[in-house]
Amino acid sequence: MGFELRNDKKPLIMAFNENDFGSQGFKEDAFKINIPFGQLTAKQWLFDGIKMLYSETDLDKPAELDWKGDTELVTMHFNLQGRTSIIQDGMSHSFELNGNQHNLFYGTNAEGKMKLDELQMKSFMIQFAKDSFLTISKDGNESLKQFADKIVSGTPVAFSNANLNIDLPIQTCINSILNCDYSNGLKRLFLLSKTIELLVLQAESFNNFQHSKPGYIKHDYDKERIVFARDYLVKNIESPPTLVELAKIAGINEYKLKRGFKEMFNQTAFSYLADLRLDLAKRDLLEGKKQATKIAYELGYCSLQHFSSAFKKKFGITPRQMKR
Numbered sequence: 001m002g003f004e005l006r007n008d009k010k011p012l013i014m015a016f017n018e019n020d021f022g023s024q025g026f027k028e029d030a031f032k033i034n035i036p037f038g039q040l041t042a043k044q045w046l047f048d049g050i051k052m053l054y055s056e057t058d059l060d061k062p063a064e065l066d067w068k069g070d071t072e073l074v075t076m077h078f079n080l081q082g083r084t085s086i087i088q089d090g091m092s093h094s095f096e097l098n099g100n101q102h103n104l105f106y107g108t109n110a111e112g113k114m115k116l117d118e119l120q121m122k123s124f125m126i127q128f129a130k131d132s133f134l135t136i137s138k139d140g141n142e143s144l145k146q147f148a149d150k151i152v153s154g155t156p157v158a159f160s161n162a163n164l165n166i167d168l169p170i171q172t173c174i175n176s177i178l179n180c181d182y183s184n185g186l187k188r189l190f191l192l193s194k195t196i197e198l199l200v201l202q203a204e205s206f207n208n209f210q211h212s213k214p215g216y217i218k219h220d221y222d223k224e225r226i227v228f229a230r231d232y233l234v235k236n237i238e239s240p241p242t243l244v245e246l247a248k249i250a251g252i253n254e255y256k257l258k259r260g261f262k263e264m265f266n267q268t269a270f271s272y273l274a275d276l277r278l279d280l281a282k283r284d285l286l287e288g289k290k291q292a293t294k295i296a297y298e299l300g301y302c303s304l305q306h307f308s309s310a311f312k313k314k315f316g317i318t319p320r321q322m323k324r
Contacts, residue, residue: 026188049132074133082121104159217260
Protein backbone atom coordinates (compact mmCIF):
# COMPACT_ATOMS: atom_id res chain seq x y z
CA MET A 1 0.00 0.00 0.00
CA GLY A 2 2.74 2.49 0.90
CA PHE A 3 1.00 5.62 2.19
CA GLU A 4 -2.65 6.54 1.88
CA LEU A 5 -4.87 9.48 2.78
CA ARG A 6 -8.56 8.87 3.42
CA ASN A 7 -11.69 10.88 4.06
CA ASP A 8 -14.78 9.04 5.33
CA LYS A 9 -12.88 5.80 4.67
CA LYS A 10 -12.45 6.58 0.96
CA PRO A 11 -8.87 6.71 -0.36
CA LEU A 12 -7.97 10.13 -1.80
CA ILE A 13 -4.36 9.80 -2.86
CA MET A 14 -1.45 7.39 -2.71
CA ALA A 15 1.35 9.76 -1.69
CA PHE A 16 3.98 7.12 -2.34
CA ASN A 17 4.46 3.44 -2.98
CA GLU A 18 7.16 1.26 -1.46
CA ASN A 19 8.50 0.44 -4.93
CA ASP A 20 9.20 4.13 -5.57
CA PHE A 21 12.25 4.00 -3.30
CA GLY A 22 13.88 1.31 -5.41
CA SER A 23 13.61 3.25 -8.67
CA GLN A 24 16.82 4.29 -10.39
CA GLY A 25 17.82 7.79 -11.46
CA PHE A 26 15.92 10.97 -10.74
CA LYS A 27 12.15 11.42 -10.93
CA GLU A 28 10.10 14.58 -10.46
CA ASP A 29 6.30 14.93 -10.41
CA ALA A 30 3.69 17.59 -9.72
CA PHE A 31 -0.01 16.93 -9.29
CA LYS A 32 -3.32 18.37 -8.11
CA ILE A 33 -6.07 16.36 -6.47
CA ASN A 34 -9.63 17.58 -6.05
CA ILE A 35 -11.00 16.47 -2.71
CA PRO A 36 -14.58 16.83 -1.39
CA PHE A 37 -13.76 19.97 0.61
CA GLY A 38 -10.95 21.58 -1.41
CA GLN A 39 -7.79 20.85 -3.37
CA LEU A 40 -4.40 19.31 -2.65
CA THR A 41 -1.39 20.44 -4.71
CA ALA A 42 1.92 18.65 -4.40
CA LYS A 43 5.43 18.29 -5.83
CA GLN A 44 7.62 15.27 -5.26
CA TRP A 45 11.17 14.26 -6.07
CA LEU A 46 12.58 10.70 -5.97
CA PHE A 47 16.30 9.84 -6.00
CA ASP A 48 18.82 7.58 -4.23
CA GLY A 49 16.28 5.93 -1.90
CA ILE A 50 14.98 9.37 -0.86
CA LYS A 51 11.64 11.04 -1.47
CA MET A 52 10.86 14.73 -1.03
CA LEU A 53 7.26 15.86 -0.89
CA TYR A 54 5.93 19.41 -0.67
CA SER A 55 2.18 19.83 -0.40
CA GLU A 56 -0.34 22.65 -0.08
CA THR A 57 -3.95 22.02 0.85
CA ASP A 58 -6.59 24.68 0.17
CA LEU A 59 -9.90 24.05 1.90
CA ASP A 60 -13.43 25.35 1.85
CA LYS A 61 -13.74 24.55 5.56
CA PRO A 62 -11.58 22.99 8.33
CA ALA A 63 -11.39 19.20 8.03
CA GLU A 64 -9.65 16.01 9.11
CA LEU A 65 -8.04 13.29 6.99
CA ASP A 66 -7.14 9.81 8.15
CA TRP A 67 -3.75 8.56 7.01
CA LYS A 68 -2.13 5.16 7.12
CA GLY A 69 1.20 3.71 6.06
CA ASP A 70 2.75 0.23 6.15
CA THR A 71 6.23 0.97 4.79
CA GLU A 72 9.39 1.09 6.94
CA LEU A 73 10.47 4.70 6.62
CA VAL A 74 12.39 7.53 8.24
CA THR A 75 10.57 10.84 7.80
CA MET A 76 11.82 14.39 8.32
CA HIS A 77 8.58 16.31 8.78
CA PHE A 78 8.45 20.11 8.53
CA ASN A 79 4.98 21.46 9.25
CA LEU A 80 5.04 24.90 7.64
CA GLN A 81 1.38 25.82 8.22
CA GLY A 82 -1.58 24.07 9.82
CA ARG A 83 -1.60 21.24 12.34
CA THR A 84 -0.85 17.54 11.93
CA SER A 85 -1.22 14.75 14.49
CA ILE A 86 0.86 11.60 14.22
CA ILE A 87 0.00 8.32 15.93
CA GLN A 88 2.63 5.62 15.56
CA ASP A 89 2.24 2.01 16.70
CA GLY A 90 4.92 1.28 19.26
CA MET A 91 5.35 4.87 20.45
CA SER A 92 4.26 5.87 23.94
CA HIS A 93 2.25 8.89 22.82
CA SER A 94 1.06 10.75 19.74
CA PHE A 95 2.79 13.77 18.26
CA GLU A 96 1.02 16.90 17.14
CA LEU A 97 2.99 19.27 14.95
CA ASN A 98 1.73 22.85 14.90
CA GLY A 99 2.66 25.38 12.26
CA ASN A 100 6.40 26.13 12.08
CA GLN A 101 7.41 22.90 13.85
CA HIS A 102 9.51 19.92 12.78
CA ASN A 103 10.64 16.50 13.95
CA LEU A 104 12.20 13.29 12.66
CA PHE A 105 10.37 9.95 12.87
CA TYR A 106 11.03 6.29 12.21
CA GLY A 107 8.13 3.88 11.91
CA THR A 108 7.08 0.60 10.37
CA ASN A 109 3.30 0.67 10.62
CA ALA A 110 1.80 4.08 11.36
CA GLU A 111 -1.56 5.76 11.26
CA GLY A 112 -3.10 8.99 12.45
CA LYS A 113 -5.12 12.05 11.58
CA MET A 114 -4.12 15.08 9.60
CA LYS A 115 -5.99 17.94 11.25
CA LEU A 116 -6.50 20.89 8.93
CA ASP A 117 -7.64 23.63 11.31
CA GLU A 118 -6.96 26.44 8.85
CA LEU A 119 -8.10 26.88 5.28
CA GLN A 120 -4.56 26.38 4.01
CA MET A 121 -1.96 23.87 5.11
CA LYS A 122 1.64 23.58 3.91
CA SER A 123 4.08 20.81 4.69
CA PHE A 124 7.47 19.57 3.52
CA MET A 125 8.73 16.04 4.12
CA ILE A 126 11.84 14.08 3.28
CA GLN A 127 11.39 10.32 3.51
CA PHE A 128 14.17 7.75 3.44
CA ALA A 129 14.30 4.05 2.82
CA LYS A 130 15.87 2.57 5.98
CA ASP A 131 19.24 1.71 4.43
CA SER A 132 19.53 5.11 2.74
CA PHE A 133 19.07 6.96 6.02
CA LEU A 134 21.55 4.75 7.89
CA THR A 135 24.15 5.39 5.18
CA ILE A 136 23.69 9.17 5.30
CA SER A 137 23.58 9.46 9.12
CA LYS A 138 26.40 7.07 10.03
CA ASP A 139 28.90 9.91 10.61
CA GLY A 140 26.46 12.13 12.52
CA ASN A 141 26.63 13.36 16.10
CA GLU A 142 25.79 11.27 19.15
CA SER A 143 22.08 12.14 18.97
CA LEU A 144 21.82 10.89 15.38
CA LYS A 145 23.77 7.74 16.21
CA GLN A 146 21.37 6.94 19.07
CA PHE A 147 18.44 7.52 16.73
CA ALA A 148 20.07 5.23 14.14
CA ASP A 149 20.52 2.49 16.77
CA LYS A 150 16.75 2.53 17.39
CA ILE A 151 16.17 2.17 13.66
CA VAL A 152 18.53 -0.80 13.41
CA SER A 153 16.66 -2.49 16.26
CA GLY A 154 13.32 -1.85 14.53
CA THR A 155 11.98 0.33 17.35
CA PRO A 156 9.58 3.11 16.26
CA VAL A 157 10.96 6.40 17.58
CA ALA A 158 10.87 10.18 17.29
CA PHE A 159 14.15 12.08 17.24
CA SER A 160 12.88 14.55 19.86
CA ASN A 161 10.18 14.08 22.51
CA ALA A 162 9.14 17.70 21.89
CA ASN A 163 8.67 19.16 18.43
CA LEU A 164 11.23 21.79 17.47
CA ASN A 165 10.77 25.22 15.88
CA ILE A 166 11.68 25.89 12.26
CA ASP A 167 14.32 28.63 12.41
CA LEU A 168 15.67 30.74 9.54
CA PRO A 169 18.49 28.38 8.43
CA ILE A 170 16.00 25.49 8.13
CA GLN A 171 13.42 27.66 6.36
CA THR A 172 16.06 29.01 3.98
CA CYS A 173 17.22 25.48 3.14
CA ILE A 174 13.64 24.38 2.41
CA ASN A 175 13.08 27.49 0.25
CA SER A 176 16.22 26.74 -1.75
CA ILE A 177 14.87 23.25 -2.51
CA LEU A 178 11.48 24.56 -3.59
CA ASN A 179 13.06 27.27 -5.78
CA CYS A 180 15.79 25.10 -7.33
CA ASP A 181 16.29 25.87 -11.04
CA TYR A 182 18.71 23.03 -11.81
CA SER A 183 17.59 20.03 -13.84
CA ASN A 184 18.31 16.30 -14.08
CA GLY A 185 21.72 15.26 -12.68
CA LEU A 186 22.62 18.63 -11.23
CA LYS A 187 19.26 18.86 -9.51
CA ARG A 188 19.69 15.40 -8.01
CA LEU A 189 23.09 16.40 -6.57
CA PHE A 190 21.70 19.69 -5.28
CA LEU A 191 18.73 18.03 -3.57
CA LEU A 192 20.97 15.37 -2.05
CA SER A 193 23.27 18.06 -0.60
CA LYS A 194 20.27 19.95 0.81
CA THR A 195 18.90 16.74 2.34
CA ILE A 196 22.14 16.29 4.25
CA GLU A 197 22.14 19.98 5.22
CA LEU A 198 18.61 19.72 6.62
CA LEU A 199 19.53 16.62 8.60
CA VAL A 200 22.52 18.46 10.09
CA LEU A 201 20.29 21.43 10.94
CA GLN A 202 17.75 19.13 12.61
CA ALA A 203 20.48 17.51 14.69
CA GLU A 204 21.83 20.95 15.68
CA SER A 205 18.32 22.14 16.53
CA PHE A 206 17.84 19.13 18.81
CA ASN A 207 21.16 19.73 20.59
CA ASN A 208 20.28 23.41 21.13
CA PHE A 209 16.91 22.37 22.54
CA GLN A 210 18.53 19.91 24.95
CA HIS A 211 20.75 22.63 26.39
CA SER A 212 18.13 25.38 26.46
CA LYS A 213 16.35 26.71 29.53
CA PRO A 214 12.65 25.96 30.11
CA GLY A 215 10.56 27.76 27.52
CA TYR A 216 8.94 31.12 28.25
CA ILE A 217 6.26 30.76 25.56
CA LYS A 218 4.02 27.85 26.60
CA HIS A 219 0.60 28.43 25.02
CA ASP A 220 -0.20 27.49 21.43
CA TYR A 221 -2.04 30.79 20.90
CA ASP A 222 1.09 32.81 21.74
CA LYS A 223 3.21 30.61 19.48
CA GLU A 224 0.73 31.09 16.64
CA ARG A 225 0.84 34.88 17.14
CA ILE A 226 4.63 34.88 17.01
CA VAL A 227 4.63 32.82 13.80
CA PHE A 228 2.06 35.26 12.42
CA ALA A 229 4.41 38.13 13.33
CA ARG A 230 7.28 36.37 11.53
CA ASP A 231 5.13 35.85 8.44
CA TYR A 232 4.00 39.48 8.50
CA LEU A 233 7.63 40.65 8.63
CA VAL A 234 8.50 38.44 5.66
CA LYS A 235 5.55 39.75 3.62
CA ASN A 236 6.50 43.35 4.42
CA ILE A 237 10.25 42.99 4.03
CA GLU A 238 10.57 46.21 1.98
CA SER A 239 8.95 48.36 4.67
CA PRO A 240 8.66 46.45 7.96
CA PRO A 241 6.76 47.77 10.98
CA THR A 242 8.43 48.71 14.26
CA LEU A 243 8.39 46.16 17.07
CA VAL A 244 5.59 48.09 18.79
CA GLU A 245 3.54 48.14 15.58
CA LEU A 246 4.26 44.46 14.95
CA ALA A 247 3.08 43.50 18.43
CA LYS A 248 -0.23 45.34 17.86
CA ILE A 249 -0.70 43.73 14.45
CA ALA A 250 0.03 40.27 15.85
CA GLY A 251 -2.21 40.75 18.91
CA ILE A 252 0.50 40.05 21.48
CA ASN A 253 2.30 42.30 23.96
CA GLU A 254 5.69 43.70 22.97
CA TYR A 255 7.71 41.96 25.68
CA LYS A 256 6.20 38.57 24.93
CA LEU A 257 6.80 39.06 21.19
CA LYS A 258 10.40 40.11 21.75
CA ARG A 259 11.29 37.27 24.10
CA GLY A 260 9.14 34.65 22.37
CA PHE A 261 10.51 35.43 18.90
CA LYS A 262 14.07 34.89 20.07
CA GLU A 263 13.07 31.67 21.82
CA MET A 264 11.30 30.25 18.76
CA PHE A 265 13.68 31.41 16.03
CA ASN A 266 17.01 31.70 17.91
CA GLN A 267 17.39 35.39 17.04
CA THR A 268 15.55 38.67 17.43
CA ALA A 269 12.80 39.67 15.01
CA PHE A 270 14.93 42.21 13.19
CA SER A 271 18.11 40.14 13.06
CA TYR A 272 15.89 37.44 11.50
CA LEU A 273 14.68 40.01 8.97
CA ALA A 274 18.22 41.22 8.25
CA ASP A 275 19.49 37.67 7.65
CA LEU A 276 16.48 36.85 5.49
CA ARG A 277 17.10 39.94 3.34
CA LEU A 278 20.70 38.90 2.75
CA ASP A 279 19.79 35.29 1.98
CA LEU A 280 17.24 36.48 -0.60
CA ALA A 281 19.81 38.89 -2.04
CA LYS A 282 22.34 36.07 -2.37
CA ARG A 283 19.80 33.93 -4.22
CA ASP A 284 18.92 36.77 -6.60
CA LEU A 285 22.58 37.50 -7.30
CA LEU A 286 23.36 33.86 -8.04
CA GLU A 287 20.40 33.69 -10.43
CA GLY A 288 21.84 36.72 -12.24
CA LYS A 289 18.42 38.15 -13.12
CA LYS A 290 18.71 41.41 -11.14
CA GLN A 291 21.30 44.11 -10.57
CA ALA A 292 22.56 44.74 -7.04
CA THR A 293 20.96 48.21 -7.00
CA LYS A 294 17.52 46.77 -7.75
CA ILE A 295 17.94 43.99 -5.18
CA ALA A 296 18.92 46.51 -2.50
CA TYR A 297 15.89 48.67 -3.29
CA GLU A 298 13.43 45.75 -3.34
CA LEU A 299 14.68 44.47 0.02
CA GLY A 300 14.38 47.83 1.75
CA TYR A 301 18.02 48.92 2.07
CA CYS A 302 18.51 52.69 2.32
CA SER A 303 21.48 52.64 -0.07
CA LEU A 304 23.59 50.35 -2.22
CA GLN A 305 26.56 51.03 0.06
CA HIS A 306 24.62 49.92 3.13
CA PHE A 307 23.52 46.76 1.30
CA SER A 308 27.06 45.97 0.12
CA SER A 309 28.52 46.42 3.62
CA ALA A 310 25.91 44.16 5.22
CA PHE A 311 26.35 41.54 2.47
CA LYS A 312 30.14 41.45 2.88
CA LYS A 313 29.85 41.20 6.67
CA LYS A 314 27.60 38.12 6.38
CA PHE A 315 29.15 36.29 3.40
CA GLY A 316 32.74 37.60 3.33
CA ILE A 317 32.50 38.90 -0.24
CA THR A 318 30.78 41.85 -1.92
CA PRO A 319 27.67 41.53 -4.11
CA ARG A 320 29.84 42.30 -7.12
CA GLN A 321 32.16 39.40 -6.32
CA MET A 322 29.18 37.08 -5.80
CA LYS A 323 28.03 37.68 -9.39
CA ARG A 324 31.36 36.69 -10.98
